[in-house]
Amino acid sequence: MGITTIVFFILSAIAVMSAIMMVVSKSPVHSVLWLIAVFFTISGHYILMNAQFLAIVNIIVYAGAIMVLFLFVVMLMNLNVESEPMKNYRIQLAGVVAGGSLMLVLLSALMKTDKLMVQLKDGDVGLIRQLGRVLFNDYLIPFELSSVLFLSAMIGAVVISKRDK
Amino acid sequence: MDIRAYIGLAIMLFSIGIIGVLIRRNAIILFMCIELMLNSVNLLLVAFSKMHANGVAHANPSLASDAQVFVFFIMVVAAAEVSVGLAIIVMMYRNIHSVDINFLNRLKN
Known part of the structure; x- marks a missing residue:
């Protein structure tokens, strides 16, 4: 063992x-x-x-x-x-x-x-070297889409938690 | 290490998460149990990636890296989900002054 x-x-x-x-x-x-x-x-x-x-x-x-x-x-x-x-x-x-x-x-x-x-x-x-190569070669479009997802989540959180008039 | 040990550990963590969702009523604890389930799946994906690195993917290591990129995207989605979900819980707390999910059945009517 x-x-x-x-x-x-x-x-x-x-x-x-x-x-x-x-x-x-x-x-x-x-x-x-x-x-x-x-x-x-x-x-x-x-x-x-x-x-x-x-x-x-x-x-x-x-x-x-x-x-x-x-x-x-x-x-x-x-x-x-x-x-x-x-x-x-x-x-x-x-x-x-x-x-x-x-x-x-x-x-x-x-x-x-x-x-x-x-x-x-x-x-x-x-390792970061290997993962970065895969991420920016094969998964470039999902990576960019995730930034849009983050933006929408950010705006959504602000809109939801805003006290409505 | 045998892959079955990792699968067993992931099954245990996932089931504990499910039990937590079933037996608790606090909305925040429920949310945390969902995070626990997501993490057990992440652990399983990394274990399978390393299993492939040991076997078929010796010639082309980027085959085994795909699973770890998937885990990275799961973390991205989880972070976005938590920010929106906690905003919803805070709004619910402001309206009904409780995080008890049993009070949410007024959505029915």
């Missing part, structure tokens, strides 16, 4: 535990912080697979920008444990059973697949 296997299982255990804590914790601020922990472990997985560009972008965009936005909104609304709406016990149990059975079905379908190895620690697929 090599060092990469040990790192993989430690990261996976932290990711799953943090995700469960995010779902069950009553306070929304704690949920946001647990989700940030999940994003950091996923970035750890990217580093383990030598996808350096995506690891950095994941930290900057998800843990840095999106989760700060969530934290800002949660604190702006002053949400805490007392104001947290909870479903009743029976509906929660039904939700857990439904999601758990979906997980069981998918995992049992996974058991019949072939064993294929993932390249860890090396390979230049995830």
